Amino acid sequence: MRHEKVDMIFQAAVEVFAESGFDQAKMDDIAQVAGVAKGTIYYHFKSKEEMFIGLMNEGMQKLIDCARRNVDLHESPTEQLKALIASHVQFFVQNSKLAKLLINEAFGTKERQRQFRLKVRDYLGLIEAVLIRGMECGEFFISQPQEVANSIFGSASFVVLQKIYSLDELTEQEIEEASPVMISTLHQILLGSITKSSQY
Structure with a gap:
């Protein structure tokens, strides 16, 4: 079963990417919206x-x-x-x-x-x-x-x-x-x- 934090990260990523565009979006912003540490994102995704x-x-x-x-x-x-x-x-x-x-x-x-x-x-x-x-x-x-x-x-x-x-x-x-x-x-x-x- 997939970790629930991945769902939280995806939901946050949609918001941040939609607001800023891919190039301008920052992992820090995604982490903040998701309510997780940036290291948690990099645990699940390399980039x-x-x-x-x-x-x-x-x-x-x-x-x-x-x-x-x-x-x-x-x-x-x-x-x-x-x-x-x-x-x-x-x-x-x-x-x-x-x-x-x-x-x-x-x-x-x-x-x-x-x-x-x-x-x-x-x-x-x-x-x-x-x-x-x-x-x-x-x-x-x-x-x-x-x-x-x-x-x-x-x-x-x-x-x-x-x-x-x-x-x-x-x-x-x-x-x-x-x-x-x-x-x-x-x-x-x-x-x-x-x-x-x-x-x-």
């Missing part, structure tokens, strides 16, 4: 870079786990894909600082890019598996499930991130209240393009 990669992998894994739980609640691939899209939007809204952090900083170093691509590939694999099941049972009409999975990930991410980046103009509550509209729009556009009916 700020290693910590960020761990945080990035943790965030992406939580997104994957959330999506998988929602997919597993349904039998129909259409309902599974609708649930996956909804969980994607809700996860980004509920973890807005982490979502912005991933987009802003995940492409910094080559190792960061490699790790991020690996985690995204895992998530795309989940989307693609739902699409293939839909193709096999005649619910989805597509020829390139891998490309469609990429499009779903990109579209859902962009729609919700556009709202998140409007935090200066909108409150967190207003963004959360906009979630059903974002989800409904994505259902209509994404599912409507791969099924016979667009009534979603």
Whole structure:
């Protein structure tokens, strides 16, 4: 079982990285926000870079786990894909600082890019598996499930991130209240393009 202090460090790191950016963030600040000694951070992570990669992998894994739980609640691939899209939007809204952090900083170093691509590939694999099941049972009409999975990930991410980046103009509550509209729009556009009916 992972040490609870790692969770505290990750939560503090999200706050500090989101506030200062990766380059300007200091381990001292992360330690202070986490309420631990700086030596405790270095016990778990060799460097700020290693910590960020761990945080990035943790965030992406939580997104994957959330999506998988929602997919597993349904039998129909259409309902599974609708649930996956909804969980994607809700996860980004509920973890807005982490979502912005991933987009802003995940492409910094080559190792960061490699790790991020690996985690995204895992998530795309989940989307693609739902699409293939839909193709096999005649619910989805597509020829390139891998490309469609990429499009779903990109579209859902962009729609919700556009709202998140409007935090200066909108409150967190207003963004959360906009979630059903974002989800409904994505259902209509994404599912409507791969099924016979667009009534979603």
